[in-house]
Amino acid sequence: MKKIDCKILSILVLVLLIPYLSYLSGLESNQEIIENNSVTVFDENRAKNKVNTLLEENKDKELLINASYDKFFYLAFKNEGGNTHFVIDAKTGEETTILNYIKEGQRQAFFNKIKELLYLKYPKFIASFLEGEERIRDVELLENELIIYYNKEGIEPALEEELFLHVNYNEVKDYLDFTLVLDSTYENENGYQYDKNKKTIAFTFDDGPNGEKTNQLVNILEENKAHATFFMVGNRMEYGRETILNVLNKGNEIGSHSYAHQNLKRMSLATVLEGEKRTREIYKSITGKELLYTRPPYGNITSQIKKNLDTIFINWSLDTEDWLHRDKDKVVEAVLKDVEDGDIILMHDLYDSTIEAVEELLPILYADGYQVVSISELANLKGVTLEEHQLYYNLKEV
Ligand SMILES: [Zn+2]
CATH class of the missing domain: 3.20.20.370 (Glycoside hydrolase/deacetylase)
Incomplete structure (x- = not known):
């Protein structure tokens, strides 16, 4: 009786186990299919290799930022006459710009906000010159804000000062498609202020x-x-x-x-x-x-x-x-x-x-x-x- 019992038990166990094992293997193959069928293949290695290459190429410069955001990597190096920075897309490993990480459908709203801030900071003859996206030369990421640098070529009258806009993330949090560090004490941009040194x-x-x-x-x-x-x-x-x-x-x-x-x-x-x-x-x-x-x-x-x-x-x-x-x-x-x-x-x-x-x-x-x-x-x-x-x-x- 005892032997028979044992045999029956082992058969029972096998019978119960086989569907479960095949279920598990099915899961695995399904997962593979999903990954292979997804539109954009997440090739983290490619992006990481690119980051490593940039780190190597710029090793003589002081590294200021080496950060990983949801959808991109961001590197900044200290350079004479302004910092250099790189935005590397996490999916493609290509160099890109922050302006490619605006939420879908929010691009117009984002640039309307930038325009509003430009008119707060600058006189109209400057703000109106800068308001087109084509004037943007570069965008730098900092902890709580981004800095937009502008190309001033062609403005009348010609200006010596560099034209740029500090944009606190609180101002654009609804439009940017990456995790932002918000400044809890931040008050809205108050724009232009008179300067004792001018x-x-x-x-x-x-x-x-x-x-x-x-x-x-x-x-x-x-x-x-x-x-x-x-x-x-x-x-x-x-x-x-x-x-x-x-x-x-x-x-x-x-x-x-x-x-x-x-x-x-x-x-x-x-x-x-x-x-x-x-x-x-x-x-x-x-x-x-x-x-x-x-x-x-x-x-x-x-x-x-x-x-x-x-x-x-x-x-x-x-x-x-x-x-x-x-x-x-x-x-x-x-x-x-x-x-x-x-x-x-x-x-x-x-x-x-x-x-x-x-x-x-x-x-x-x-x-x-x-x-x-x-x-x-x-x-x-x-x-x-x-x-x-x-x-x-x-x-x-x-
Ligand atoms: Zn009078």
């Missing part, structure tokens, strides 16, 4: 507000990352509420240009003080803010006014005489001929020729390393504290 001048526009012309100037300033101070006439302010608010909303500032644009030298002190008080009241009723600066019409003040009117007096160091010539080219020439760091430039938001001149000047000044700002920003960047009862012509460093 040459800086203030643009000032007198005699407004002047409706559409003032607004046109505000737009041109905005497109060029520039600000200005508008010295406005009190009795015109009431008719220009919307314009005044637009000027302020775009980061510009407003000063007083007296109540009725009279020569203050020929007026009694009491009338001058009364006019200034009315101007301030009107301005405050519109904006809720105080007027900090006064530019006397024609630049005329007396020591008596200076002493008794509680304000900071601002004249100018460069007069474009735009009101006299009403000629765009003469205004452009007047500025470019004499402009210096710290200048306060006098213009008027009354003439089309002035608007056209500003539109032409701002890119040229930018390319020449200038930033154009309001009086308060100029003082701040130059580290000057403006004081009441003082008259300033420029804010050149002392």
